[in-house]
Amino acid sequence: MAEKTREDDAPSQADTSLVSASLASASSLVLLQLLSRVFTFVLNQALVRLVTPQVFGTASIQFELLLSTILFLSREGVRNALLRSTENKARPQQSALIYNISLLPVLLGAPVAVASVCIYLFSSSATTASQPHFHFSAVIYALAAFCELLSEPLYIRAQNELRFDVRVRTEGSAVLMKTLVTFLALVSLSPDWALVAFAAGQAAYGLTMLVGFLGAYGFRARYWPEQVVAKVHDNTKTEYFDTKLLHLSMAMTGQSVIKHFLTEGDKFLVSRLSPLADQGGYAVASNYGSLVARIVFQPIEETSRLFFSKTLSSTTSNKWEDLQVAANVLTVLLLLFTHLFLLLVTFAPPYLSFALRLVLPARYLQTSAPAILRTYVYYIPTMAFNGILEAFFTSTATPADLRAQSRWLLGFSACFVGTAALLARGGGLGDTSLVWANAANLCMRAFYAWMFAARFFCEQGAGRLVHWRKAVPPVKVLVLFALAAAATRWSEATLGNKPLTLGAQIPHVFVGAACALACLAACVLWERKTFQDAYSLLRKR
Known part of the structure; x- marks a missing residue:
């Protein structure tokens, strides 16, 4: 009986470890984002005074879009899928199979980086490409992205081992290096090298990420999948990947193409349709407008994805308790975000004009930045709701669920483009039409994810645990x-x-x-x- 008692207690101890680790992760990541965004905010305040809106728009809109395209398409699906990986003591080779899957972002990243930078350079307008050292800077951004991808296998390993201290320490150092290198390069070099200064800062970030994760694991890392030999019913079987996780990774990676367009569609359209000066204004507004989202929402979303993945994919006997805790976390977070929406809508509009006069340089007041920041009052809460609901969806969806969502995402993409075009044509809203279209798109995605969550709990016999009234x-x-x-x-x-x-x-x-x-x-x-x-x-x- 003593043996049985110890076995029954094990899951609860594991759950306690997961909850405490998740809470520690959330607080650590919020602190990391707060410090990094303070550095970034101070840097941006200096940069908007050191460089022209044209240069700032190219670096913060076009180059950042190139960077996020390479990273998102290469790693997002694999990163989310491997959050569901669990230890299996009956299969000690499983960790090697999972590590092999974590190498896919590196193997996929090289061709994605080459293709992305080539497409971007050949499709850039003459005005954009005529800026000094434009091509050289774009290539550095692509190399910086691939350098960051080299750290991805160790990043995934640290996440699954709940070693959040490694990530916080490494990302904090990387942000600091990026800030210092960019600022020092801008101050010491001539204005013609401004784009190279931004690229050098991004390269410093990627190198610091790689060195930081390698250092945490004793500079031991391999970058090619190795064979794993296992015995199944006295038969020898050679494998490279965990089949279930590989299929889930492939499904999520395929879906990431659509999600990337929906996430970065506004930047894509701005980079192709707006003058460079307005791109600079859009970049400033986007950076300032999304400060709250990056400081608070992003850590909460990442931690929730980890928590839901581990809690709802566990094989413990406390299934009802797992569902109860997951539903409670989901509804409480939605309630918190409802309060944020109320605070923003109540207090931001009457004080925004005054605040903009304090933080924006005079030349940016003549761009689209002020109008865009006004729309962010309503856009920020939609990011929050969609982030937590899609975190739940990603943590629990099957490949069939992902395929069904992909079809809906295609429809949402068409709605996004159509809404942006109608608003721009009918109301003369300019770049703000893209933000309104993004907000509408995020509302539709959040509603889809909410309906999935409600159906998920109903299928588990726990439908009463989630209700929209709990979020109001x-x-x-x-x-x-x-x-x-x-x-x-x-x-x-x-x-x-x-x-x-x-x-x-x-x-x-x-x-x-x-x-x-x-x-x-x-x-x-x-x-x-x-x-x-x-x-x-x-x-x-």
Whole structure:
């Protein structure tokens, strides 16, 4: 009986380890993103004063799009699929099979990098390509992407071993190196070398990532799949990959082509349709507008994907508890994001014009940046909702589910292009039409993922665990936010004829601060029990 007790306790100990590791991961990644974005924000504040909007737009829109294309298409599917890998003590060779799959981003990355940079260089407009050292800089970006891909097998290994300290330390060092190299190169070189300065910073990032992960594992890494010999029913079998995970990786990689277009479609269209100066404005707005998303949402999304993958793919006997915890985490995160939406919609519009005067250089106020940042008030919450819901989908979907979603994503792609075209033509919205189209696209994707999540829990006999009402604050909170919105807009209207300076806007800022404190106090007072219950459920794990 003692043996049985120890065996029964093992899953709960593993679950506790996973929960604590996931919470530690979330806090560590939020801290990493906060520090890295502070560096990036300071760098951007300096860069927008050191370089022209044309150079900033080329580096931050076109070169970043080239970089993300290579990385996303090469590694995203494999990275998400391998989150579901679990140790199997009956098959000690499994770790070698999984490592072989983690090499696919490297093997796929080389041809993807070559093809991407060639297509980009041959399709670039004459105005863009005429910038000094343009071709040289684009090639450096492609090499930097491949250098980063060389660290991918060790990145995946660190994730599956829950060694988040390795990632935080390495990525933090990489961001610091990128910031310093870019800034020093811009300051020390002539303006003609501005694009090369951005490329050098990205190369420093990729090299630091590679050296950091290699150093964490004693500079021991192989980059070619090796044969794994296993005995199955007294028969010798030679394998290279775990078949189930390989098929899932292939399905997710194929789908990543569509998801990449949906994720980066606005940048693709801006890079092809907008003048270089407006590309610079779009880049500034995108960088500032997505600060919250990158600092908070991205770590939460990545940690949730890991948590859902490990929790719902586990083979423990506590299936109902696993479902209960997963549903609770999902609904509580959605509730948090609903509060973020309320805060942004209530307080951002009345104070955005004043804030832009403080952070944007005068020459960027004449670009599309201010208008785009106004649309980000509504775009940021859609990113949050879609991120967590698609994290759940990715963690639980079968290859058949992925194929079904791919068909819907094709439809969403058509809607994205059509919405952007209609808004641009009918309303004269310019680049803001792309942000509105992206928001509409993310809403459709989030709704699809929500319906999948509801169906998933129903099929497990736990449909009552998830309901949209659990993601909506109480009516008292909604009423208070509505009153705060009215008060801040009244304050803006009464101070509308005053200069946008700190001294003149102090009464307006005071009204907003008082309303914000009242709303936050209401959330703590009336919704504390919801979050306490969720935390208690996690602690029991």
